[in-house]
Amino acid sequence: MAKMKLYYSPASPYARKVRVVAIETGLDKKIDMVNVALSPVTPNADVDKHNPIGKIPVLSVKGMDLFDSPVICEYLDTQHKGRKLFPRKGRDRWVALRQQAMGDGLLDAALLARYEGFLRPEERRWADWSKGQMKKIDGVLGQLEAETKALKGKPTIGTISVACALGYLDFRFPTFDWRAKHPKLAKWFTATGKTASIKATVPPPG
Amino acid sequence: MAKMKLYYSPASPYARKVRVVAIETGLDKKIDMVNVALSPVTPNADVDKHNPIGKIPVLSVKGMDLFDSPVICEYLDTQHKGRKLFPRKGRDRWVALRQQAMGDGLLDAALLARYEGFLRPEERRWADWSKGQMKKIDGVLGQLEAETKALKGKPTIGTISVACALGYLDFRFPTFDWRAKHPKLAKWFTATGKTASIKATVPPPG
Numbered sequence: 013m014a015k016m017k018l019y020y021s022p023a024s025p026y027a028r029k030v031r032v033v034a035i036e037t038g039l040d041k042k043i044d045m046v047n048v049a050l051s052p053v054t055p056n057a058d059v060d061k062h063n064p065i066g067k068i069p070v071l072s073v074k075g076m077d078l079f080d081s082p083v084i085c086e087y088l089d090t091q092h093k094g095r096k097l098f099p100r101k102g103r104d105r106w107v108a109l110r111q112q113a114m115g116d117g118l119l120d121a122a123l124l125a126r127y128e129g130f131l132r133p134e135e136r137r138w139a140d141w142s143k144g145q146m147k148k149i150d151g152v153l154g155q156l157e158a159e160t161k162a163l164k165g166k167p168t169i170g171t172i173s174v175a176c177a178l179g180y181l182d183f184r185f186p187t188f189d190w191r192a193k194h195p196k197l198a199k200w201f202t203a204t205g206k207t208a209s210i211k212a213t214v215p216p217p218g
Numbered sequence: 219m220a221k222m223k224l225y226y227s228p229a230s231p232y233a234r235k236v237r238v239v240a241i242e243t244g245l246d247k248k249i250d251m252v253n254v255a256l257s258p259v260t261p262n263a264d265v266d267k268h269n270p271i272g273k274i275p276v277l278s279v280k281g282m283d284l285f286d287s288p289v290i291c292e293y294l295d296t297q298h299k300g301r302k303l304f305p306r307k308g309r310d311r312w313v314a315l316r317q318q319a320m321g322d323g324l325l326d327a328a329l330l331a332r333y334e335g336f337l338r339p340e341e342r343r344w345a346d347w348s349k350g351q352m353k354k355i356d357g358v359l360g361q362l363e364a365e366t367k368a369l370k371g372k373p374t375i376g377t378i379s380v381a382c383a384l385g386y387l388d389f390r391f392p393t394f395d396w397r398a399k400h401p402k403l404a405k406w407f408t409a410t411g412k413t414a415s416i417k418a419t420v421p422p423p424g
Contacts (some may be wrong), residue, residue: 053346055353064357065323076312080323082288083315090307101296106282109289117271117286127347138342141333144258151270 016043017072018084019059021050025119025180026081027069028213032172033085035209037092043071051131082112085169097169107162111170114152115177121148122177126184149181153194160196167207175204176213183215222249223278224290225265227256231325231386232287233275234419238378239291241415243298249277257337288318291375303375313368317376320358321383327354328383332390355387359400366402373413381410382419389421 018034020027034040048068050056055066062077063070070077071084078084089098099105125145128137156163156174163171178201181190191198204210224240226233240246254274256262261272268283269276276283277290284290295304305311331351334343362369362380369377384407387396397404410416 052350055350060357064320064361065327065354066357067323076309076316078312078316080319083312083319086315087312103282106284106289106293109292110282110284113286113289114270117273121271132344132347136342136344138338140259141338144261147261148271151266151272155270 017046018043019046019048019062019068019070019072021048021068023183023215024068025122025176025183025215026067026116028176028179028215029081029115029169029173030069030071030084030088031213032176032209033088033097033169035212036097036167036172037088037094039088039092052127053131082116082169085172089169095166097167097172099168104168108168108170111163111168112173114156115170115173115175118149118152118177119180121145121152122180122184125149152177153190153197157194157197160200163197163200163204167209171204172209175201175207175210179205179210179214223252224249225252225254225268225274225276225278227254227274229389229421230274231329231382231389231421232273232322234382234385234421235287235321235375235379236275236277236290236294237419238382238415239294239303239375241418242303242373242378243294243300245294245298258333259337288322288375291378295375301372303373303378305374310374314374314376317369317374318379320362321376321379321381324355324358324383325386327351327358328386328390331355358383359396359403363400363403366406369403369406369410373415377410378415381407381413381416385411385416385420 018030020031031040034043048056048059050059050066050068059068059070060066062072063079065079067080069081069084070079071087078087086098089096099108125142128142128145163174181188224236226237237246240249254262254265256265256272256274265274265276266272268278269285271285273286275287275290276285277293284293292304295302305314331348334348334351369380387394
């Protein structure tokens with residue numbers, strides 16, 4: 013297979029999903045990593061060339077530029093012979109894709125809350141917006157706490173997405189103590205955090 | 219099959235994708251439609267019960283609540299015997315999923331631009347943010363114009379997503395003349411707009 017190229021940043025939780033999947037599938041050695049910096053108000057011309065939406069991750073492979081993270085992860089899962097991270101069909105597939113949607117939905121809200129609180133000039137911030145996004149984060153945490161049992165077992169795209177989402181909360185919202193109200197989820201995340209692929213992709217301090 | 223329930227609004231472009239897929243797959247008669255109103259700052263308790271992220275569309279089926287729109291659409295596509303809208307594998311699948319990501323990415327940016335320009339109090343708006351989102355919209359339009367050929371042929375989840383995205387621009391950004399700079403895409407959209415499923419799901423005026 014021609015070498016693949018992944019545009020990512022060490023802090024991006026969506027790119028982390030792809031990096032975890034690459035490690036879990038043994039494809040990480042076949043991917044050249046391109047570390048890029050960007051934000052919604054400071055685009056990156058190199059990324060824009062490969063993804064018209066100007067977001068990471070993007071995977072360039074065989075003349076195609078693939079995005080967003082669910083598409084890249086599913087593609088990688090077709091390029092190896094091991095156990096599949098995307099269950100092929102039936103209820104298992106919908107459980108995993110729904111978990112992925114919860115993890116990504118939590119992240120979408122967390123990123124918007126962070127842009128509101130850190131990127132946007134202070135006088136242009138809107139408390140109702142931040143409150144609305146935090147409510148979505150709380151909603152997902154509550155649902156995951158109620159469904160922790162379904163996260164147990166071997167990793168799937170669902171559990172990987174949830175782990176990357178929780179890791180982002182710890183990374184960017186260190187004073188937000190989500191563990192107190194979600195003890196089962198916290199326990200699951202402590203165990204999952206010991207997985208080699210999760211440990212290898214922890215965002216850098218800062 | 220037990221009757222399914224779709225939480226939607228006639229103005230939601232993501233819900234429109236699901237409604238188009240339901241019509242294309244002949245499943246529309248098996249779905250009860252629940253019309254709901256909500257925004258990122260005015261959640262809807264009924265929606266929250268079924269989707270912790272508090273967004274539509276949500277599909278309730280067999281005791282599961284499915285979201286977001288790509289997951290719902292793929293689920294529906296497994297529930298009928300006709301031609302598949304999600305190509306099963308190979309390059310066709312990645313082309314369609316990438317088109318879906320472009321359509322949804324355009325929509326994500328367009329919704330954020332709309333919230334910025336209409337929902338947020340005027341003094342809290344940030345021009346750089348709106349500009350950043352409009353750049354993403356322009357980027358996707360430019361890429362779709364370069365790839366219009368790949369949109370032709372029978373509908374897939376990719377072409378349906380792109381049509382719903384362009385329809386949203388016409389609905390919410392009526393003075394934004396995207397057609398002038400993207401004539402091939404405009405021509406494709408004019409033809410696609412005559413499809414029964416696209417016509418039946420045009421957002422209401424206002």
